[in-house]
Amino acid sequence: MSVTEHDNATTCLQIVTAIARRCDGWWAIEVPEIPGLFTQVRRLDQVAAMVKDAAATLNVKVNGVKVTPKLSEQDELM
DSSP, X not given: OOEEEOTTSOEEEEEEEEEEEEETTEEEXXXXXXXXXXXXXXXXXXXXXXXXXXXHHTTEEEEEEEEEEEOOHHXXXX
């Protein structure tokens, strides 16, 4: 993870990892590099945009998102 500070107190992260877990038809998203960042999406192709948007509300600029889907044991058997 590469972090830089800007004059306006916004943190800039080059690449973050979004961990996606299935939950009642949604993907629940957690970003370990940004404490408190949780969001949800219907489709995995929506993760990057939603993570960047949620990060912006925490004054964090994200340049890239690596999506890591984590399936439950039951989902993996399907």
